[in-house]
Amino acid sequence: MPTVAATPVVKPQAAAPTAPPPEPPPAPPVEAPPAVEPAPPQLLAVPAQHEEPPPPVPQEFIPPPPPPRRASNPMIGAVLGPYAIKRVLGHGNWGSVFEAVQEQVNRTVAIKVLEPELHEDPAKVAQFSSLASRMANRRHNNLVAVYEAGEFGGVHYYAREFIEGRTLQEIVESPQKLSPAHTLRVLMGVARALLYLLHHHIAIGPVPGKNILVDTINGEPHVCGFSFMDGTSGELGSSAATEMPQLAQMLWNALDPAAPQSQQVYGLLRRLLDPDHPFPSLEHLLSEAEALERTFHKPVVKRAKSASAQRPAIKPIMPGKTPLSQRLQKKHYIMGGAVAGAVVLAVAGWFVFQQFTKLPPADVETFIQVPAGEFIYQSGEKKTTKEFWISKYEVTIGQYRKFWTRVKEKGDKNYAHPKQPKNVDTTHTPVNWDWMQAACEAGQQLGDGHPITDDYPIFNVTYWDAWAYAKWAGGRLPTQEEWEKAARGTDGRLYPWGNSLDDPKRANTGKDYDDINRGRIDGYLQWAPVHAHPGDTSPFGVRDMAANVCEWTDSWVPMLNNPKEQVPIIRGGSWADTEVRVTQRQSNVMAHQGRNDLGFRIIRDTAPPVVGK
Missing domain, CATH: 1.10.510.10 (Transferase(Phosphotransferase) domain 1)
Known part of the structure; x- marks a missing residue:
């Protein structure tokens, strides 16, 4: 039986309290569609109360009605090579799709079986096998994986991933x-x-x-x-x-x-x-x-109940009698002591658990050397960089606070970009900075149950903020070429660790940023400490280049959809992105804008001084 080898399948961002986006202008009123049968209405959705209904849609885009379901299929219960057919899933131009079980490994799959009338057409059979072969050698999170194709008893088929x-x-x-x-x-x-x-x-x-x-x-x-x-x-x-x-x-x-x-x-x-x-x-x-x-991402913060919200104790008052609670005072003392002891043990156990499970502080001042030489850039172009040192981690909230304290007191005259506009805030205070500092100080829990700390990456910073920080710290922002080399090494890989997103826990991506998973896949709903995902490490040892927060660079290009405006390139993915290949680039954010999934890191042209010397 001829088979087509397939590549296995792989895995699938978010935010600090930001002001809600401005409401869009109301849509124009729409006339009711004519009551003509059997043509479907122009708009199937019912407009929300107190809202303008969405505008009408051109009639030519109304999809045709689906074909009627076919009768039960004789393939049900049959065995097709290693696959036992269970039920019909659907029908298409090429044939029927069945749910089946690959019995040797007890794996549920979907089987596409070529229509019987097409078996007599050699050209269609060859095309069916060729298309299955091409898909079997492609891997993408949004493509159903094809495992193999073959022929059994004169029936041509291919097996693919089963999606519930x-x-x-x-x-x-x-x-x-x-x-x-x-x-x-x-x-x-x-x-x-x-x-x-x-x-x-x-x-x-x-x-x-x-x-x-x-x-x-x-x-x-x-x-x-x-x-x-x-x-x-x-x-x-x-x-x-x-x-x-x-x-x-x-x-x-x-x-x-x-x-x-x-x-x-x-x-x-x-x-x-x-x-x-x-x-x-x-x-x-x-x-x-x-x-x-x-713009949809809003922070989810758990807040502790205030003491005033707790229910006060109620003392029973019974005229002429001593309350039962006083008559059984000794028993209550004994029971209260036992409960108090249990609470103390539980608190102590929780404290010990926290000490063993919480992350140690990150070595945020570490820089990684990236040697001079050639590397593969984007889709195959070869480029060369000089030697440089790049910060191992994204700049953290704790690091940025030191810079912010300095410029708030003495201004940014020595650190501001030469072309920084005059209307830019010279204290370089990010949006929601007060909340960020207070939350870190209090160890406030986010929607995933983790307390935010100084080791979380700074976000909501503009390009001007990032550039000034880099100057203050004795470095500069990387060019997009330097950033990409540090992220993917010299061999042209698609992710810092290789060519596939094989482990969903490897990086802090947006695959679990939804109401169902809520951070359960990679451990974090939104931001994560900069050292929380050791799997997201480049060949040089640089962390979080695929995800956590995307990053400003010092390379400028024409803005997407507005080529007259020049903007800095943004590189990398974030906790809000489901696709995090390091070749991705963004050019749709202006230099004076910040974003809750956008931070930065810095580089140096010479080796950083050794701490303590």
Whole structure:
């Protein structure tokens, strides 16, 4: 039986209290659609009370009704090579999809079986096997993994990853509605999958809703099948105008219009449905969607109950009688003593547990030497850097406090960037700085139960803040080339540790930034101490280059969607990002803006002085 080797599958950000984003302008009123059957209505969502309804959608983007389900399949109960067929999952252009069990390893898989009438067409059989082979050699978090392809008893099939969830088409047809954050997650996941296939020279077209599986565990979308890869849907040209309108229409109908921030998401989807003003590329769409998603992030802080909220003790008053509590005073003393002893033991045990489980302080003043020489930059270009030393960790809240205290007292005259605008705050106080300091001092718990400390990375800083700190600390901000070399080494790897995100606990990413996981995968819902994830370490030993917070660099480029404006490049992923390849770049934040998932680190051109000498 011929087989196609497949690569196994891999794993999947957030924020300090920031002011909520300004409300978008109300959408224009919409006329009710004509009551014509069997055409579907132009808008399936019911507008929220006290809100303007979302605008109408062009009729040509209304998807056709799904095909009717077929009768029960004779394949149920059959054995196909090592797979026992259990039930039908769906039907597509190439054939039926079944849930099956790979009996040797007791693994649940999905089996795609080629339609019987296509077995007589050698060209279709060859195309089916070729497409399965191409997908088996591709790995991406938003693509369903293909394990193998083969033929058994004259039946051609391929086995793929089984995703517990529903298709986007099923969600659209159900009463369930998606939140704005979940809608963006689906949109961005599909866009990333398309970009990945594009970069691997796989021509595809718009992805039907039946080919998008939404995982019930974490809400991640997974593109499956390849009915959209057969050339009948058009070839992928990295244009959001051709690949995304069908998806935008489905998400439009699935979005909950009553949810806060839904109008902002409708605005993004409206642009995808406007053929006269399309996004220039999938990269531009993805960048804008990620920027919009970050405005949704709000901090989740656990606050202790105040003493005044505790219920006072009630003393019984019984005329002419001594209260029972006094008559049994000795017994109560004994019981109270036992309870008090148990409480003391519990507190002592908790204290010991905390001492053994909490992280030791980070050696935040450490610098790592990166030797001069050549390295692979971006998608294969070879570049050369001089020798430099880069801070092992991202600059922490504790480190930034020392700088802030200095410039608050004496000003930033000796540290400010020569081109720093006059209206920039010369004390370089980040947004929500008072909360940040008070929370660190009190050890305030965040939404994941961890107390925030001085070893957490500084965030909400502008480029001007980062540049001034670097000057004060005797260093400078890295160029984007220096940053990338320190992050991926010299061999062109995609992540600091290798070429796949094989362990979801390795880095503090946005894979668990949702209402379901809430930080349970990598241990942190939002920020993490800069030394909490030793798995996120580059070949040179630099930490958190893939995630935690993304970082300012000193390289400037034209701003995304506004090329007349120059902005600093931002590198790396963060706790709010589900894709954290170190080749990613952002150019959509202006120098005077900060963000709750954005920090920095510094470099030096000479070896730092040895502490204590």
